[in-house]
Amino acid sequence: MKRCAIFSVSCLQTILHNQCLSFASNCLPFFSYRSCLYHGLSSSSTNIRPFPDYSPKKPTIRDAEFVHHISTTIKLRRSESLRRILKSYESKFRPDHLIWIFMSIKNDYKLVLDFFDWACLRREPSLEARCIVVQIATASKDLKMVHGLIREFWEKPNLDVSLSFTNFAEKLIYTYKDWGSDPHVFDIFFQVLVETGMLNEARNFFDKLLTYGLVLSVDSCNLFLSHLSRNFDGFEMAIKVFNEYPEVGICWNTTSYNIIINSICQLGKIKEAHHLLLKMEFRGSIPDVVTYSTIISKYCHVGELQKALRLIGEMEAKGLKANPYICNSIILFLCKNGKLFEAEKVLREMMMQGVVPDNVVYTTLIDGYCKLSNVPAAYLLFDEMRVRKIIPDFVTYTAIIHGFCKAGKMTEADNIFHEMVSRGLQPDEVTYTTLIDGYCKTGEVKKAFSLHNQMARKGLVPNVVTYTALADGLCKQGEVDIAIELLQEIHSNGLQLNVCTYNSIVNGLCKSGNIVQAQKLKEKMEEVAGMHPDSFTYTTLMDAYCKIREMDKAYMLLQEMWDRGYKPTVVTFNVLMNGFCLSGMLEDGERLLEWMLEKGIMPNTTTYNSLMKLYCIRNNMRATTEIYRGMCAQGLMPDNNTYNILIKGHCKARDMKTAGFLHKEMVAKGFLLTASSYNALIKGFHKRKKFVEARELFEEMRRQGLIADREIYNLFVDMIYKEGNMEVTLDLCDEVIENCLVRSKNEDM
Known part of the structure; x- marks a missing residue:
């Protein structure tokens, strides 16, 4: 007789997401079967009771x-x-x-x-009558009806669960022998007990059946395991059940092991889970793709990618193909580590092997690209989803909206938002707050407040992040007083402000030039709100002092920050480094770099860029090159700004060979020259009589939409006029008038 199916793949994957919150260390290792008798019962057949006769x-x-x-x-x-x-x-x-x-x-x-x-x-029929119908339905193989008849009984209001369980179990046993004699009836009764959360009653019923010599199906026991392992109170019992039930005849299968392995993984016991996987086959259970994917996912989560890849190799050697769950685990690991190119490569390779990516895989990549500000790549994947008929969900739309907002492309973000709504997906507080923040950052505060009102009309409650974004938008427009009033109003309404909210006001005050009031607000945070300023608060104030060349006050803030136990970040040091360099305080900048290294704070590329820029200004390219080599020795890669600083420095030092080499290198890495770097290279090549190189760069600069300075336009107007090309000459003259005369006049006005 075919047993009632309890688990499907989709059901099992749902179970694998249920997180157990504790694990009793004294239960490990629990992989060897115990020799003790189950609950003190003898396995001897002499203790087996016969089912009662119906009378x-x-x-x-x-x-x-x-x-x-x-x-x-x-x-x-x-x-x-x-x-x-x-x-x-x-x-x-x-x-x-x-x-x-x-x-x-x-x-x-x-x-x-x-x-x-x-x-x-x-x-209402008697319980005995209901049990008789249940027995007849079971004998007729109508298991769905059996399940419904039993479930219907437990859904009655005001039911005495304990008494009802005892009565139902007794009547079911009493009617069994003469009305059906099909043991599936006990499986289904047990399953209903488990599904309705009556786990203690289910275990008692299992014990009771043992006295009649009956053991439930492994499917029913798996359902019991999965429900037990969903919370702390039941986890130890799940381990106990897993250990003890084999002693009374339960032969655990792959599904059973998958449930326990997932529970162990969720508790961080990855080694024990892997150990159990290795022992499964010796016990007659073959690991499947779910078994492997559970452990692979956990290895990825803890950052042990090589172990995960080895397991994938073992799995494929056994003829098992990776599923989207495995694919997503690898991709998520790579995305978290900023390796988006490698993550997408994994996706393409798995697609070539026949793995069909799901919504989660695409959303992981899209979110990763958006966080790295590579919105074009994210949108290509978003478009690919629609082409492949993979429906983007609420999370996917929110991720791409966030990407466009972060890039300041609010028209595109708004279009995606309306597409999301038109598909019947309801935006939540996170989606609205993302758009509100985007509009505030682009200076469209009216649209941001309009969205805030729309959000309230839909019954969504703006949170502190929403109001922080609005306050930040007001500050960026110089409306600091209105921002403070807004926050005071929402604070009086019971919304607890956080340090980020205050930081937005501090930042607004600093940008509007009111550093004294910003400093007072920092003090007010502690006195009135009971909040401590964080590294962002100090860094914002230091940046403001650096920009007005008050380096002593900026440095004092750094010392205060350190004395109060707030560890400065590399961004904090970069702000100071940039301030020293802007003030021409090269020696102070060098000492700051030494201090960073002493304190164990590793400088980044931006830190070195500031020092290189100042050395270039002083025309000391030997020192600049030494700093560049030191940066590379630290394992730091040059960025777009690095190359532009070095190229302009070498051009100024008339070392066009090195400047040209750096230009080729940066282009190969996908970086772009700035307008000032183009100008420096063009002038340098022209002075060296390398007119072909200069002209190629000038044409490239124009294609990029960058504006050359007037001196360069004059050089090429004369050059092209002498060549007799009047059409191009006139075009250049128009560009000179538009870019160098009209714009300059407008800027002066």
């Missing part, structure tokens, strides 16, 4: 005649409505009659169900 109350002669009339009537007139043909019997019908009639019609399953439904319309 109902005997009907009286009058009752027997009444039952015979009804039984004969419903058999002969089965095509007619029971309500109509039994109308004359209703007044005399009692619950006892129901069971006696079942005895007469029990071999006609459809008639049993119809008559049971008719009886239920009159009054």
Whole structure:
């Protein structure tokens, strides 16, 4: 007989996401079967009880005649409505009659169900009668009906669970021998107990069946395991069940191991989980793709990619193909480490192997690209999803909206937002706050407040992040007083402000030139709100002092920050480094770099760029080159700014060979020259009589939409005029007028 299926792949994947919150260390290792007897029960057959004989109350002669009339009537007139043909019997019908009639019609399953439904319309049937119908339905292989009949009983209001369980279990056992004798009935009863959360009752029922020599199916036990392992209270029992049930005849299968392995992984016991996987095959259970994907995912989560890749190799050697869950785990690991190119490569390779990526895989990559500000790459994947008929969900749309907002492309973000709504997906507080923040950052504060109002009309409650974005937008427009009023209002309404909210106001005050008030607000954070300024607060104030060349005050803030136990970030040091360099304080900048290294704070590329820029200004290219080499020795890669600084420095030093080499290198790495770097290279090549190189760069600069300075335009206007190309000469003259005269005049105005 085919057992009732409990788990499908999708169901199992759902179970694998249920997180157990604790693990008893004294339960490990738990992979060896115990030799002890289950709950003290002997495995000897002498202790097995027989199922009881069914012995109902005997009907009286009058009752027997009444039952015979009804039984004969419903058999002969089965095509007619029971309500109509039994109308004359209703007044005399009692619950006892129901069971006696079942005895007469029990071999006609459809008639049993119809008559049971008719009886239920009159009054609630007895528990014994319900159990009889359950037994008959089980014997007729109608397991869905069995499940419904049992489940219906437990959904009654005001049910005494403990008493009802005892009565139901007893009646089910009492009616078993004579009415069905199909053990599946106990499986289904056990499953309903588990599904309704009656786990203690389920375990007691399992124990009770053992006394009758019956062991439930492994599918039912797997369902029990999965429900036990969903919370702390049941996890130790799940381990105990996993250990003890084999002693009474349960043979765990792959699904069983998958449930326990997932629970162990969720608790960070990855080594124990891997150990159990290795032992599965010796116990007759073959690991499947779910087994491997669970452990692979955990290895990726803890950053052990090589172990994950080895497991993938082992899995494929056994003929198992990686699924989207594995694909997403690898991609998520790579995305978290900023390796988006490698992550997408994994996606393409797995697609070539026949793995169909799902929504989660694409969303992971899209979110990764957006966080790295590579929105074009994210949008290509977003478009690819739609082409492949993979429907973007709420999270996907929010990720791409965030990417466009971060890039300041609010028209595109708004279009995606409306597409999301048109597809029936409802934006939440995160989506609205993302758009509000985007509009505030682009100076469109009115649109941001319009979205805030729309959000409120939909019943969504703006949070502190929403109001922080609005306050930041107001500050960027110089409306600092309004921003402070807004925050005071929401604070009075009970919304707890956080340090980020205050930082947005501090930043706004600093940008509007009101550093004194910003400093007072920092002090107010501690005195009134009871909040401590963080590294961002100090860094913002230091940056403001650096820009007005008050380096002593900036340095004092750094010292205060350090004394109060706030560890400065590399951004903090970069702000100071840039301030020293802007003020021409090269020696102070060098000392700051030494101090960073002493404190264990590794400088980044931006730190070195500031020093290189100042050395270039002083025309000390030897020192610049030494700093560049030191940066590379630290494992730091040059960025776009690095190359532009070096190229301009070497051009100024008339070292066009090195400048040209650096230009080729940066282009090969995908970096772009700035307008000032183009100008420096063009002038340098022209002075060296390398007119071809200069002209190629000039044309390239124009294609990039960058504006050359007037001196360069004059050089090429003369050069092209002498060549006799009047059309190009006139075009250049128009560009000179537009770019160098008209724009300069407008800027002066």
